[in-house]
Amino acid sequence: EVQLVESGGGLVQPGRSLKLSCAASGFTFSNYYMAWVRQAPKKGLEWVATISTSGSRTYYPDSVKGRFTISRDNAKSSLYLQMNSLKSEDTATYYCARHVEFITTFDYWGQGVMVTVSS
């Protein structure tokens, strides 16, 4: 059974940093592109980052480029999101998600972890 379990969320002050983790199991992690998708409270979905199977290529929307860094450790079947210079608008539930192939649809999602940016 595919499982994605996020951790590392919490309350953080504006301008500070936070690192999210996602532990994957039930599939060969190194074979899949992985991503982070967020959802602000009562809002829609926003793609945050994608990383290639080897980790050599990363992709971001302009809203987080330069502030967020996605990475992975295939030996540990783990995905990470380093978030720097956090803003109030980064407040959201962050989901770890698996791409079906390359940068396509997301076929499995974690349960999400809440990040609140507030002073």
Add this chain to the structure above:
Amino acid sequence: DIVMTQTPSSQAVSAGEKVTMSCKSSQSLLYSENKKNYLAWYQQKPGQSPKLLISWASTRESGVPDRFIGSGSGTDFTLTISSVQAEDLAVYYCEQYYDTPLTFGSGTKLEIK
């Protein structure tokens, strides 16, 4: 960026009724080389993570009931639920994966009368 527009934002139907919801993209999602539309539909039930229902505009994922039907091409897409069930209460999102940034519509909230 490709903008995804979903309508209506919400609708209420009775169990057993047919419902349709629309998703329009600001540019074509049809890739000419493979004739595929890079459009997906997700269902998000209250308190849950999104679930992939349909990819390539009309391909149902394994285990998705056949009452969920995706159609359309180019810039205009539709999700139809042929006979709504109480468990279909959810927000439905469309997503384009034709180009980065990947973008989602704002969702259609389905309520059951």
